[in-house]
Amino acid sequence: MKVFVSIALGLLGLVVAAQAVSVPQMQQDVNAFLTKTTGPLRTSLLGDLAGDFSPTADASAYNDGGKAAQRLVQEVNDGRTLKQKNFFSLFTPKHREEALMLFEVFINCKNWDPCIRNNAAYFRSRMNEGVFTYAVYVGVIHHPVAKGVVLPPLYEITPHMFTNSEVINKAYTAKMTQTPGKFTMGYTGSQKNPEQRVAYFGEDIGMNVHHVSWHMDYPFWWQDKFGYSMDRKGELFFWVHHQLTARFDAERLSNEMNFVDELYWDRPIVEGFAPHTTYKYGGEFPARPDNTNFEDVEGVAKIRDLMIWEDRIRDAIAHGYVTASDGTTIDILNDKGIDILGDLIESSTYSVNPYYYGALHNTAHIVLGRQGDPKGKFKQPPGVMEHFETATRDPAFFRLHKYMNNIFKEFKDRLPSYSKEDFLWEGVELETIEIEGSLETFFEDFEFSIGNAVDDSQNVADVSLTAVVKRLNHKPFSFKMQVNNNKGAAAVASARIYMCPRRDANGVAFHPNSGRWGCIEMDKFYVELAPGANTVIRPAEKSTVTIPDIPSFDFMKEKTDAAVAAGADATGLEEFGRSCGIPNRLLLPKGKENGLEMVLMAFLEDGEADKADDFTIDVNSEFGGTHAHCGIRGQKVPDKRALGYPLDRSITDFRMTAAVPNFKTSLVNVYHKPSD
Ligand SMILES: [Cu+2]
Missing domain, CATH: 1.10.1280.10 (Di-copper center containing domain from catechol oxidase)
Structure with a gap:
């Protein structure tokens, strides 16, 4: 895996070690760039910028010798770029082309300061707001120098x-x-x-x-x-x-x-x-x-x-x-x-x-x-x-x-069906899979800032503007598995958990081969099994399908400013590093007042057989949090099985799955508690 990353970085010849700007400082810059994107940059929100910055002045600042910067400056100077105060759509080829031109400037920068931050300030005032915002988001996500910078929730940046x-x-x-x-x-x-x-x-x-x-x-x-x-x-x-x-x-x-x-x-x-x-x-x-x-x-x-x-x-x-x-x-x-x-x-x-x-x-x-x-x-x-x-x-x-x-x-x-031999993990028996706690959902109020939606002048004070919306959430619960490891030695298991609707809206039970296609992935993780009996308790909040609730932009700014003032080298926002991932509160479907019947399925297999080549399993690491649907940035997916394994292919002999001791199902109900 490390080899993979270093090759990847090597492609651009990026000199990450030369990076002198701390994560909180970069975060403060990004916060400023994304504050009121339809108004002028509030320079007071970030550290000093180069006074007379020109994107094309120093070609050595870029890995492409400044080609992307020259091209974009020319486009802007020729008046060919989308004007401000127009909508931006990624599916409109000309809009996308411009966003990618700016992205290329960012991604070719060898460092954050002066290259990325001054280019951002320069083009923010000259390019369309939507084009700029998109380029900043994808730039921060993919530039290795920006590692550790957290992107604010988009619903607060573009509330419209x-x-x-x-x-x-x-x-x-x-x-x-x-x-x-x-x-x-x-x-x-x-x-x-x-x-x-x-x-x-x-x-x-x-x-x-x-x-x-x-x-x-x-x-x-x-x-x-x-x-x-x-x-x-x-x-x-x-x-x-x-x-x-x-x-x-x-x-x-x-x-x-x-x-x-x-x-x-x-x-x-x-x-x-x-x-x-x-x-x-x-x-x-x-x-x-x-x-x-x-x-x-x-x-x-x-x-x-x-x-x-x-x-x-x-x-x-x-x-x-x-x-x-x-x-x-x-x-x-x-x-x-x-x-x-x-x-x-x-x-x-x-x-x-x-x-x-x-x-x-x-x-x-x-x-x-x-x-x-x-x-x-x-x-x-x-x-x-x-x-x-x-x-x-x-x-x-x-x-x-x-x-x-x-x-x-x-x-x-x-594709051919998997065989019993494909599934079998000799010596390991999954005795039970059940839920600890209750599967209960409810709606809650969520308040977020829509201040970025309205125009502003720096002379008029901001007023608090928020929207309140009902969101689905659920009570905390865990998956609980009883596993017998009869191998005589510790083993690392790869665990996959799904929940599958059992009946259609008319109450007719699904045939397993159509039902499996409706299964929702709940979690995928590695766990160590000691020899003998094991009780594996996996809290739902750790699911690698989901992300925690993203904090508000205001909260992020407060944390960042405090970290910068303290000279800290981290913002404390690390757990929100990824916005890709289903919100954890949506892990369960809403369910019904009298229960929605679902089949809870768990499958264990040998972690060593399941892991991707060159990948080192660390049972204490979640590998970027949401790899189940979102992979790991810049790295391989940890396991080499098909996504959706072992339910992705049709099952021809159901006696076979019943005879696989490392595969287990149970029936559960998801209850919804209506609001009063
Ligand atoms: Cu899509």
Whole structure:
């Protein structure tokens, strides 16, 4: 693993050791850059900047000899870049190009000071706010020099993308009248819409941050020249979206609704959507009525193109190989196949043949976002589907992902089933898997600042502006396993825990082979087993699927300023280093008042057989916290099993799983306690 990282860093020739700026100082800079991004930089919030900084003055500051900086300065000076006070969309090619130009300046900087921080200050005042914010986020995530810097919750930086128009309007009024305001934010739509019952999930601001962060950790535009190669990126794309869909389905069952159906290009989009969301600049997000028929989107794609790409992909699955750009074929009927397919379907720059297999996922997002105005007649801004932070608000998001998910399933079902020998871990018996504590969910109020939504002048004092929203949470609980290790010596086990809905909304039990596809991953970890009997208690809050609640931006600033004042070398914010990961409070689906029946499954196997090559297991380390869906930045996924193992492939003989002593299931119920 260490070899992997040093090779990765070596690619850019980065001299990390020469870094003299402390993490708190870097954090203070980032905090200042992201404070009120639509207003001028408040220089009083950060240390001194170079007085007459020019990005192109010192080519030796960059690993690319200053090429990226020269190109961007030229673009800006020629007036070719997106002006401020316009919306930014990553799916708009010109916007993305600019954000990547700035990202390239950052990623090529050899140090934080003067290179990164002065460039940030320089371009912040000259480039579009959305372009700048995106480049700062991905720059901080991927630049090795910025290791340890924590990114504030995006819902406080760009509240417009996370809050209803109604709340934003009230915030403007409060600001104009200088009256502090605390506004209740409801979920979009009315109870006449059945989809409203699960809007708390699609519109959960923490889940939205997870989704947008995943796409920042694994951007579809990533190229290895930026510093390192992303391990199993395509497979993670499949798995994170498969899990979002499976979780959405479990929420539907909790609310007496059946699993979401997939999207069909030749049938109407059943659910309409009225976002009730406004851009800071650019007007309202467009709405879409129920039962709209797909139309070609001018300048983007014909529906026929999407159908042809789908045909080619499914053809590759049927053949068992894909055709690369150079005409050679690559076998996909193996463990690596899912990764290749994920790259194709997204499609990312890792796709082996983007010209032939197209960009099904990315294009579908744009096409769905534009169905309200497919010919561009009404000059509407991009739809919610065209931003990763807003996409899951639209029920069509889950239909789209169910559709792609079924293509992935078609592939997984094409692979041979695992055998009993694959699963068996001789000498280890998992006697019981159960829950310690209770599986009980409830809604709680959560308050966050929306102060960044409104304009400001440095002469007028800020007033406190917050939104209050209901969020799903659960009581603390642990997984408890009784394990007999009869090997006569200590052993390290790799543990995987899933929870799977047992019955559909009509109460019909799932056949295990369709039920397994609805399983939600609860945790994946390494644990040491002493010889003899072991009781393994794994607190749910440690799950490598989830992240803890992200603190507020104000709290982060306080901690940072205190650390800088004390000359400390850490901010104390380390545990919030990753925004990718399902919020821990959403680990359980909502459940029902009288219980939602679920199958709790645990599987143990030999950690040494399961771990990735060159990976050293440390049972006390969580390897970056949320590796189950989000990998580890700049490193390999710790284990080499397929994501979703051992439930990812079809099971042909069920007597076999019953005869595997290191695999165990039990029935549990998830209860929901309604608010008073
Ligand atoms: Cu996504």
